[in-house]
Amino acid sequence: MSTTPVIRAEGLRKTYGEQLAVADVSLEVERGQILGVLGPNGAGKSTTVRMLTTMTRPDAGAAWVAGHDVIADPQSVRRVIGVTGQDATLDELLTGRQNLELVGTLSDMSRRDGRARAAVLLDEFELAFAADRMVKTYSGGMRRRLDLAASMMAHPPVLFLDEPTTGLDPTSRLRMWDVIRTLVADGTTVLLTTQYLDEADTLADTISVIDHGLVIADGTARELKASIGGEHLEVTLEQPDERAAEAFAPLASGVVQVMDGGRRLRAPVVPRQGLVTAVVRALDDAGFAVDDIEMHHPSLDDVFFALTGHAAEEPVGEASDDELVEV
Amino acid sequence: MAATTVTPRSHRTSTWWRHVAALTRRNLVHVRREPAQLSDATVQPVLFTVLFVYIFGAAMVIPNGTYKQFAIAGLVVFNITTSTMGTAVGVSSDLKSGVIDRFRTLPMARSSILAGRTFSDLLASILCATIVLITGFVIGWRPDNGIPGVVAGLAIAVLFAYAMSWLMACVGLSVSDPESAQGIGLLVLFPIAFVSSAMVPTQGLPGWMQPIAEWNPVSAVAGALRELFGNPNPAALRDNFPSQNPVLMAILWSLAIMAVCIPIARARLKARTVD
Numbered sequence: 001m002s003t004t005p006v007i008r009a010e011g012l013r014k015t016y017g018e019q020l021a022v023a024d025v026s027l028e029v030e031r032g033q034i035l036g037v038l039g040p041n042g043a044g045k046s047t048t049v050r051m052l053t054t055m056t057r058p059d060a061g062a063a064w065v066a067g068h069d070v071i072a073d074p075q076s077v078r079r080v081i082g083v084t085g086q087d088a089t090l091d092e093l094l095t096g097r098q099n100l101e102l103v104g105t106l107s108d109m110s111r112r113d114g115r116a117r118a119a120v121l122l123d124e125f126e127l128a129f130a131a132d133r134m135v136k137t138y139s140g141g142m143r144r145r146l147d148l149a150a151s152m153m154a155h156p157p158v159l160f161l162d163e164p165t166t167g168l169d170p171t172s173r174l175r176m177w178d179v180i181r182t183l184v185a186d187g188t189t190v191l192l193t194t195q196y197l198d199e200a201d202t203l204a205d206t207i208s209v210i211d212h213g214l215v216i217a218d219g220t221a222r223e224l225k226a227s228i229g230g231e232h233l234e235v236t237l238e239q240p241d242e243r244a245a246e247a248f249a250p251l252a253s254g255v256v257q258v259m260d261g262g263r264r265l266r267a268p269v270v271p272r273q274g275l276v277t278a279v280v281r282a283l284d285d286a287g288f289a290v291d292d293i294e295m296h297h298p299s300l301d302d303v304f305f306a307l308t309g310h311a312a313e314e315p316v317g318e319a320s321d322d323e324l325v326e327v
Numbered sequence: 328m329a330a331t332t333v334t335p336r337s338h339r340t341s342t343w344w345r346h347v348a349a350l351t352r353r354n355l356v357h358v359r360r361e362p363a364q365l366s367d368a369t370v371q372p373v374l375f376t377v378l379f380v381y382i383f384g385a386a387m388v389i390p391n392g393t394y395k396q397f398a399i400a401g402l403v404v405f406n407i408t409t410s411t412m413g414t415a416v417g418v419s420s421d422l423k424s425g426v427i428d429r430f431r432t433l434p435m436a437r438s439s440i441l442a443g444r445t446f447s448d449l450l451a452s453i454l455c456a457t458i459v460l461i462t463g464f465v466i467g468w469r470p471d472n473g474i475p476g477v478v479a480g481l482a483i484a485v486l487f488a489y490a491m492s493w494l495m496a497c498v499g500l501s502v503s504d505p506e507s508a509q510g511i512g513l514l515v516l517f518p519i520a521f522v523s524s525a526m527v528p529t530q531g532l533p534g535w536m537q538p539i540a541e542w543n544p545v546s547a548v549a550g551a552l553r554e555l556f557g558n559p560n561p562a563a564l565r566d567n568f569p570s571q572n573p574v575l576m577a578i579l580w581s582l583a584i585m586a587v588c589i590p591i592a593r594a595r596l597k598a599r600t601v602d
Contacts, residue, residue: 055600091426107433150429
């Protein structure tokens with residue numbers, strides 16, 4: 001087998017009327033890897049997934065899933081993908097089991113295989129107790145799990161998960177993470193969108209940061225963090241005094257940022273033994289009393305902020321993905 | 328890597344039918360969960376049959392027969408026509424619900440969604456027509472041509488209902504939500520159902536309305552059923568082609584409606600599911 005990516009997109013673009021949903025998205029996911037597509041509401045994540053999963057036709061660009069062209073050969077793509085959208089795509093009036101068996105039949109599984117697979121998945125997703133209840137009676141977390149189970153009915157080698165944990169309580173969220181990890185351990189390739197940085201950080205092998213329909217950065221979480229600089233030391237003084245920066249500067253590895261009118265100082269540092277003590281002593285010697293000192297490890301939040309100038313979890317203001325998706 | 332396999336046509340056809348069967352079954356499960364969905368095909372026929380026969384029947388004079396004998400064939404057509412509203416509402420609910428997005432990512436033919444819907448509604452039409460006939464029988468209606476006539480009439484009625492289902496599918500695929508489907512569906516169905524010989528002989532209608540009623544497919548089906556049931560058919564006294572050839576017209580109308588509406592419905596579904 002060659003090492004061509006399982007999911008590949010080149011210059012995908014989509015507009016809905018006047019609204020530019022996706023400007024230019026290119027990405028690649030290798031076999032058995034998780035790509036985290038990270039971005040705020042309305043960044044174009046869902047539209048990207050819809051293009052890759054044959055639900056929406058791109059205006060420009062091209063994409064292949066497991067070697068099949070999503071535009072020219074959507075049926076072949078549909079045979080190898082499982083999709084879990086932001087909104088549960090379940091039949092409310094069918095039971096959990098009936099939902100899964102229907103998906104099995106429509107995916108051309110034999111009735112026996114469909115039944116067996118549904119039973120296994122209901123067990124695996126801890127839904128066996130509610131298997132024969134109408135989905136209408138399910139909680140949000142149960143729906144998400146059933147939806148994910150439905151995407152996995154036909155053992156698809158490629159899974160698209162569009163914000164799989166949005167709206168879930170913390171426990172359900174952790175459980176969903178476990179499920180996703182197990183999947184990838186079995187060799188499934190996953191593209192996951194999320195607006196939660198910790199989720200991308202925890203699950204994804206590589207991350208594409210997307211904003212206003214553009215990929216603004218990609219790489220591993222480590223690479224992204226490194227790209228905005230390493231550790232920072234943040235010092236809070238008892239009395240604001242901008243001159244304290246001069247005392248801090250010799251120990252910093254870059255420019256000392258003065259914040260809160262001189263109450264807080266922040267600078268990149270090279271971590272080493274005794275650094276914090278040295279900084280406190282230097283400031284103290286110069287006559288500045290230190291109230292608090294904190295080592296700051298960069299998070300994806302910092303990355304996102306550095307790249308976009310706004311926080312990841314705050315909507316960009318214009319139409320959200322939900323409003324763009326015409327059903 | 329999954330290679331693209333060329334599937335023989337016969338296999339694809341059997342797969343298609345399997346999908347249609349699964350989707351039909353799904354719609355029937357819906358009906359079992361929410362029996363009220365089916366009231367158009369169960370409660371309404373009983374109600375309308377009894378109301379029309381006893382209320383209109385009190386005032387209506389039918390040449391060569393009683394209103395009861397005249398009305399049952401018309402009530403079959405009237406009720407199955409209005410019950411095809413279910414298709415518009417069903418299709419539109421499917422489009423609005425999340426489940427359509429699931430279907431869109433599965434390797435299935437879109438056409439099976441509409442086929443499954445119209446098949447389950449076909450079963451509802453058969454039920455509806457049967458209920459009208461049973462109600463009619465209970466209150467004293469009698470077919471003079473025996474069982475074969477009744478079965479032939481039922482077949483014509485159900486063929487027409489199936490065709491109307493496709494028209495209603497087009498309605499359901501052209502509106503934004505099930506409520507609109509219901510509203511627009513009524514606007515389409517009521518004139519078709521009423522401006523016809525279904526409930527009254529067309530002889531009593533205003534002059535300008537008579538040709539419209541006589542060429543109305545509902546009149547053709549009503550006339551066909553009256554002929555086949557051996558019930559009084561005042562339209563037979565009218566000297567125009569559709570009134571004189573109701574069975575032929577009923578079949579032609581049904582085929583024509585399907586010939587027009589099936590391609591439109593499929594195109595509409597495609598337009599609604601690719602964006």
